[in-house]
Amino acid sequence: MTINVAMTVNGKAVSGKVEARTLLVQFLREHLGLTGTHVGCDTSQCGACVVHLDGKSIKSCTILAVQAEGGKVTTIEGLAESADKLHPMQEAFRENHALQCGFCTPGMVMSAIDMVKRNNYQLDEATVRRELEGNLCRCTGYHNIVKAILAAAPAMKAAGV
Amino acid sequence: MTAETGIGARVKRKEDQRFLTGTGRYVDDLPLARATYAYFLRSPHAHAKIKSIDTAAAKAMPGVVEIFTGADTAAAKMGGLICGWVVKDKHGQPHKAPPHPVMAADTVRYVGDPVAMVIANSAAEARDAAEAIKVDYDVKPANVDLSKALAKGTPEVHAEAPGNLIYDWEIGVKADVDAAFAKAAHVTKLDIVNNRLIPNAMEPRAAAAEYDKGTGNYTLWSTSQNPHVLRLILSAFVLGIPEHKLRVVAPDVGGGFGSKIFCYNEETMVTWAAAKVGRPIKWTAERAESFMTDAHGRDHITHAELALDKDNKFLAMKVETIANMGAYLSTFSTAVPTYLYATLLAGQYTTPLIYANVKAAVTHTAPVDAYRGAGRPEATFVVESLVSAAAKELKVDPAELRRKNFIPPEAFPYQTPVALQYDSGNYPPIIDEAMKIADYKGFESRRAEAKSRGKLRGIGFSSYIEACGLAPSQVIGQLGGGVGQWEAAQIKFNPTGNVQVLTGSHSHGQSHETTFAQIVSDKLGVPIENIEVVHGDTATTPFGMGTYGSRSLAVGGSAIMKAADKVIAKGKKIAAHLMEASVADVVFENGTFKVAGTDKAVPLGQAVFAAYVPHNYPLQELEPGMDENAFYDPANFVYPAGTQICEVEIDPDTGATEIVNFTAVDDFGNVINPMIVEGQVHGGITQGVGQALLECAVYDKDTGQLLSGSFNDYAMPRADDVPSFKTGYKVTPCPHNPLGVKGCGEAGAIAAPAAVMNAIHDAVAPIGVKHVPMPATPQTVWQAIHGGK
Amino acid sequence: MYDFAYHRPKTLAEAAAALKGKPEARAMSGGMTLIPTLKQRLAKPSDVVDLNGIKDLAGIKVDGSSVTIGGMTRHADVASSADVKKAIPALAHLAGHIGDPAVRNRGTIGGSVANSDPAADYPAAVLGLGATITTNSRTIKADDFFKGLFETALEDGELITSITFPKADKAGYMKFPNPASRYAMVGVFVAKTGNSVRVAVTGAGPCVFRVKAMEDALAKNFSSDAIKDIKIPADGLNSDIHGSAEYRAHLVNVMARRALDQANK
Numbered sequence A: 001m002t003i004n005v006a007m008t009v010n011g012k013a014v015s016g017k018v019e020a021r022t023l024l025v026q027f028l029r030e031h032l033g034l035t036g037t038h039v040g041c042d043t044s045q046c047g048a049c050v051v052h053l054d055g056k057s058i059k060s061c062t063i064l065a066v067q068a069e070g071g072k073v074t075t076i077e078g079l080a081e082s083a084d085k086l087h088p089m090q091e092a093f094r095e096n097h098a099l100q101c102g103f104c105t106p107g108m109v110m111s112a113i114d115m116v117k118r119n120n121y122q123l124d125e126a127t128v129r130r131e132l133e134g135n136l137c138r139c140t141g142y143h144n145i146v147k148a149i150l151a152a153a154p155a156m157k158a159a160g161v
Numbered sequence B: 001m002t003a004e005t006g007i008g009a010r011v012k013r014k015e016d017q018r019f020l021t022g023t024g025r026y027v028d029d030l031p032l033a034r035a036t037y038a039y040f041l042r043s044p045h046a047h048a049k050i051k052s053i054d055t056a057a058a059k060a061m062p063g064v065v066e067i068f069t070g071a072d073t074a075a076a077k078m079g080g081l082i083c084g085w086v087v088k089d090k091h092g093q094p095h096k097a098p099p100h101p102v103m104a105a106d107t108v109r110y111v112g113d114p115v116a117m118v119i120a121n122s123a124a125e126a127r128d129a130a131e132a133i134k135v136d137y138d139v140k141p142a143n144v145d146l147s148k149a150l151a152k153g154t155p156e157v158h159a160e161a162p163g164n165l166i167y168d169w170e171i172g173v174k175a176d177v178d179a180a181f182a183k184a185a186h187v188t189k190l191d192i193v194n195n196r197l198i199p200n201a202m203e204p205r206a207a208a209a210e211y212d213k214g215t216g217n218y219t220l221w222s223t224s225q226n227p228h229v230l231r232l233i234l235s236a237f238v239l240g241i242p243e244h245k246l247r248v249v250a251p252d253v254g255g256g257f258g259s260k261i262f263c264y265n266e267e268t269m270v271t272w273a274a275a276k277v278g279r280p281i282k283w284t285a286e287r288a289e290s291f292m293t294d295a296h297g298r299d300h301i302t303h304a305e306l307a308l309d310k311d312n313k314f315l316a317m318k319v320e321t322i323a324n325m326g327a328y329l330s331t332f333s334t335a336v337p338t339y340l341y342a343t344l345l346a347g348q349y350t351t352p353l354i355y356a357n358v359k360a361a362v363t364h365t366a367p368v369d370a371y372r373g374a375g376r377p378e379a380t381f382v383v384e385s386l387v388s389a390a391a392k393e394l395k396v397d398p399a400e401l402r403r404k405n406f407i408p409p410e411a412f413p414y415q416t417p418v419a420l421q422y423d424s425g426n427y428p429p430i431i432d433e434a435m436k437i438a439d440y441k442g443f444e445s446r447r448a449e450a451k452s453r454g455k456l457r458g459i460g461f462s463s464y465i466e467a468c469g470l471a472p473s474q475v476i477g478q479l480g481g482g483v484g485q486w487e488a489a490q491i492k493f494n495p496t497g498n499v500q501v502l503t504g505s506h507s508h509g510q511s512h513e514t515t516f517a518q519i520v521s522d523k524l525g526v527p528i529e530n531i532e533v534v535h536g537d538t539a540t541t542p543f544g545m546g547t548y549g550s551r552s553l554a555v556g557g558s559a560i561m562k563a564a565d566k567v568i569a570k571g572k573k574i575a576a577h578l579m580e581a582s583v584a585d586v587v588f589e590n591g592t593f594k595v596a597g598t599d600k601a602v603p604l605g606q607a608v609f610a611a612y613v614p615h616n617y618p619l620q621e622l623e624p625g626m627d628e629n630a631f632y633d634p635a636n637f638v639y640p641a642g643t644q645i646c647e648v649e650i651d652p653d654t655g656a657t658e659i660v661n662f663t664a665v666d667d668f669g670n671v672i673n674p675m676i677v678e679g680q681v682h683g684g685i686t687q688g689v690g691q692a693l694l695e696c697a698v699y700d701k702d703t704g705q706l707l708s709g710s711f712n713d714y715a716m717p718r719a720d721d722v723p724s725f726k727t728g729y730k731v732t733p734c735p736h737n738p739l740g741v742k743g744c745g746e747a748g749a750i751a752a753p754a755a756v757m758n759a760i761h762d763a764v765a766p767i768g769v770k771h772v773p774m775p776a777t778p779q780t781v782w783q784a785i786h787g788g789k
Numbered sequence C: 001m002y003d004f005a006y007h008r009p010k011t012l013a014e015a016a017a018a019l020k021g022k023p024e025a026r027a028m029s030g031g032m033t034l035i036p037t038l039k040q041r042l043a044k045p046s047d048v049v050d051l052n053g054i055k056d057l058a059g060i061k062v063d064g065s066s067v068t069i070g071g072m073t074r075h076a077d078v079a080s081s082a083d084v085k086k087a088i089p090a091l092a093h094l095a096g097h098i099g100d101p102a103v104r105n106r107g108t109i110g111g112s113v114a115n116s117d118p119a120a121d122y123p124a125a126v127l128g129l130g131a132t133i134t135t136n137s138r139t140i141k142a143d144d145f146f147k148g149l150f151e152t153a154l155e156d157g158e159l160i161t162s163i164t165f166p167k168a169d170k171a172g173y174m175k176f177p178n179p180a181s182r183y184a185m186v187g188v189f190v191a192k193t194g195n196s197v198r199v200a201v202t203g204a205g206p207c208v209f210r211v212k213a214m215e216d217a218l219a220k221n222f223s224s225d226a227i228k229d230i231k232i233p234a235d236g237l238n239s240d241i242h243g244s245a246e247y248r249a250h251l252v253n254v255m256a257r258r259a260l261d262q263a264n265k
Helices: A024-031 A088-095 A105-118 A125-131 A143-159 B016-020 B070-075 B123-130 B174-182 B227-238 B265-277 B287-293 B376-394 B398-405 B427-437 B440-452 B473-478 B512-524 B552-579 B604-612 B674-694 B747-767 B778-786 C012-019 C034-039 C075-080 C082-087 C089-095 C109-115 C122-128 C212-220 C245-263
Strands: A002-009 A012-019 A050-053 A056-059 A072-074 B036-042 B048-054 B064-069 B114-120 B134-139 B165-171 B186-194 B206-212 B217-222 B246-249 B281-284 B300-308 B314-326 B353-362 B456-465 B487-493 B499-503 B531-534 B586-589 B592-595 B601-603 B627-632 B641-650 B657-667 B726-729 C005-007 C026-028 C047-050 C060-062 C066-070 C132-135 C139-141 C146-148 C160-166 C170-177 C184-193 C196-202
Touching: A012 A024, A024 A050, A050 A105, A056 A105, A088 A105, A088 A143, A088 B016, A105 A125, A105 A143, A105 B016, A125 A143, A143 B674, B036 B123, B036 B265, B036 B287, B048 B114, B064 B070, B064 B123, B064 B265, B114 B123, B114 B265, B174 B300, B174 B314, B174 B353, B186 B376, B206 B265, B217 B227, B217 B265, B227 B246, B227 B265, B265 B281, B300 B376, B314 B376, B376 B398, B376 B456, B376 B747, B398 B427, B398 B456, B427 B440, B427 B456, B427 B641, B427 B657, B427 B726, B440 B456, B440 B641, B456 B747, B487 B552, B487 B604, B499 B512, B499 B552, B512 B531, B512 B552, B552 B586, B552 B592, B552 B601, B552 B604, B552 B627, B592 B604, B601 B604, B641 B747, B657 B674, B657 B747, B674 B726, B674 B747, B747 B778, B778 C245, C012 C047, C026 C034, C060 C082, C066 C082, C066 C109, C075 C082, C075 C089, C075 C109, C082 C089, C089 C122, C089 C170, C089 C184, C089 C245, C109 C122, C109 C160, C122 C146, C122 C160, C122 C170, C122 C184, C122 C196, C170 C245, C184 C212, C184 C245, C196 C212, C196 C245
Parallel strands: A002 A072, B036 B281, B217 B246, B314 B353, B499 B531, B657 B726, C005 C047, C026 C047
Antiparallel strands: A002 A012, A050 A056, A050 A072, B036 B114, B048 B134, B064 B114, B165 B353, B186 B300, B206 B217, B206 B281, B300 B314, B456 B641, B487 B499, B487 B627, B586 B592, B592 B601, B641 B657, C060 C066, C066 C160, C132 C139, C132 C160, C170 C184, C184 C196
């Protein structure tokens, strides 16, 4: 079954023709060329595919593209104001060496931003570790990811994002 | 300028911008016009004869372009996948080398063995069609249980390997070791299973290939740790495409940990088939396929004994190991449980006599090969488990027993009884520092406090040694390795003074783009932002042997140093000419050539410009241009060492183990970028913790089905499974490479399993529990405590 | 995933009509179980009827004696609801420990309960609190709802519209997660409402179940001490590479005691 789908991605209106079975992540990667969102598993556990739909983190591998009809999607490509001005979470990941191979990074950053906001910019290490349950990283041992998120929370608050 | 960006500085990574903004380019991200998509139909059986394969219905499915089976690859006379390391058994005979067809022809030997390749206009259509292929299997009994693999009557995996034995290998003189044991005051004995692991780099393996009919050139994009070696294997052994007609590109790669060293079926088929179908082909593994078909790691069964004299000095060690090879011999599989394992059994100790016997067995399971640490984690686990167990039995402090037996700092270079000669090291200050950071003195009061909360608290040491920075080519050759182990580099200045550093090493998380740039910035005084490190493409970079065995910096970085030396040497000649001075009088400091005792100075950039615009240039004596190559073949392995201390709390009601403290103090020689090194240590420790507490590849012993075939059943370490780590350094520079560096990529994973398991054994010892197998999952610990089912 | 016909009804009636007469059609709420199942080609529905377009199926209402949660209410909304936290804190706690944050942002209570996954958390609260399930055609008591492994009293085409939880005097939920999937290896919900005590166990058996021996003991003395010697038979419990039936039986007791300690805090 082929369906027309339209949504807003990173502030731009987009549309396309998809099969009913097309996942949102496939629409983003294959139709829109937004390959920053990754697929690392088929069981909804690794979190490499996390994006924001209407302001909330979701796993874009576990939602059909047609289900995002009319929605506002933000991906890793849509976070930075410009090449020189990254989102405070991106900046914190860089400052704290919270990424190595980079594959889990987009999902980590998207989950982390949602986490900071959901917890009203107030986080402690235990909360960060618990709330990263849905994001796997095989490189960093999480140490620097946790540090980065703790550093980003006040920075996000100060920046008003 | 170089103080902030040179050797030793915590430079932020150059590669981060693209990864943080979603603009990295991994294999699956590549847009290829008119691409087709491959899906591999795989054996659902661990062992079966293929009676027939009927692809007719599948070929008629929508979108299908072509289907290939083992009959096609056999008709094309495609070579098999190779094992590149010939291990000679204890009688001097080369190991048994059963064939490894790229597509299973008449027999399937593990669940996941590829049977048919479907190529279609979309990935979904390829998979749809694969379901329409009819394969008639004659299912046979499988050999899955390693403990029975070599027993009489166990089904054989290959006719070429009678009794499933690949080799029976030994090192050391058994009679001497037995004699030492006969005189021992105390003998500690352990039976150890080193659990099988699945690497699970977060990016699944992927391959894409295209063929240019006009030139006859092939291009393969692969998730490879070593594109040149992959090309060499495909060219020389498997596909017969001449090396100069095959370009292999490893673009951004999402982690490897060993699993992406090897030459695999899928990338081979994608390359070959791209020419057959005349369109690009893309393949990306689903995670389920990664679980089934990525080369697994570890999987040893070992009996080990340590003999001590009355003063608790180690007299001798003997080790018997059965190592699982899986169904086929993967690229480096044979070397892992021999030269990368048994040669490390001396650890940090003066044990004068060591004997090890290793039997490699094939089973109806996925191939097993190098995984982060590769042999050295297994060796460290044996040695450090033995030492801690001996300390328990003898009621001595585990740190004291270690210290008593450490190789003393004045003994280096130190020849071990198992072939290696350690170049440098100073172990006592490392354990001292680790104990200080971990507050070892305060442990007993923490244990008592935990007890008041109903928790069992324990502390464990792991003092590891590793041989890495592989390796002197001639030594590798003598041991049966099929390749050289040098690295190459090219420093290519542009006329405007910026630099491309081309390296044969590939980075897939290791941060070469930053670390290598730091070396060049430091050495040549070029601002780091003017340096670009280029890697991963056989068309543009010098030949590289690959990124594994913690070798990129020690070997690849040293090649860059040599190339930089050549730049300086040539620059001196140019500068001497420009300054009308003698070359012997020119010195190079902070990026500038000077004549000592004068104010004459030529910045490197000016010399480079003169080399490209040679209007005032000694053309009679010197070629124009500034583009220097170097190859570096190391004189020895490098020997990082360290001590980890792990502290755990066990909930005896549930068996759950929490790591409450983890300290690692390492000697990696000189450190180029401490921020990056710490990141490597954190990640390595977490993989080691994963092995100790969580991860285990489990096959059904009867059917050979992989029971831990997804993240639902294979427990990956998550953020709340580990604490923040405490790290420290001690530095004894490597004496034989120009950077004085050792290697840091594998250390964490090598040492951590023993640290964690020793802590667990310490925690349960007061309640009389002697043995907890690895991984110490909650159920396993609970069963050990309660003797339950 | 196999392709299917996709429907996005705006009303319950439209949803029921889209499902009617199609034995291979599947309703989808949060999709957190259905989509992974489809991706692995373990199901081949002819039609997927997406309930996310139906207004009024999501929401939380609290009255003097109960909390009613719409079938399409997301786990994250239950977990963060001030009303639920006040009325039945154990229920908010449970919802906040289902899956991970991204899953909680999509997964729904109706979907979870209708699926009756043996390792799901919500069934423990539904049975443990003695909730009432309201569908588009009737109401069903929790004790009559869960029938077995992935099996419930729901008829074909019957959809959960809301679940009403009676407020408990005291309630607690503790789970021991599977180290790999983080689903409940064993989860125990305990609740005391007047003189009635319920103990519901998820993860351990083919489907959520009550433990009468514990309930009887706790009716007399609602404390963890009262059940410390009550052992659950291992017969019929789940057994896999992560936990034997015996281990799970043991964990039921441990988690029940911890849930009680939480309830009594």
